[in-house]
Amino acid sequence: MTPEKTLFSQIIDREIPADIVHEDEKCIVIHDINPKARVHLLVIPKKPIPTLFDLAPEDKDLMGHMMLLLPQLAQAQSLDGFKTQIHTGESGGQEVFHIHIHLLGN
Structure with missing residues (x-):
């Protein structure tokens, strides 16, 4: 049994739409769907690493x-x-278990 794909893996594989800002061979950058600032981007590695x-x-x-x-x-x-x-x-507030960096700015 293969593990279920994360939301971010589905976005990377274009199974779910997202507002993509940048993409290269190592990562994808999207707008957060629930922004906490005027600019709220998620920098997501294409390699699915659950946590730090x-x-x-x-x-x-x-x-x-x-x-x-x-x-x-x-x-x-x-x-x-x-x-x-x-x-x-989970106790650190992680919701999607595929590491990502939030970039926030106003």
């Missing part, structure tokens, strides 16, 4: 890629500052 606890040493380049992408995305959205959030685990 599940990161492996070979994921450092992927995570670095996502972190370096954040300021580029912010500038493209005309932000001169932003904050990021990564929820980890």
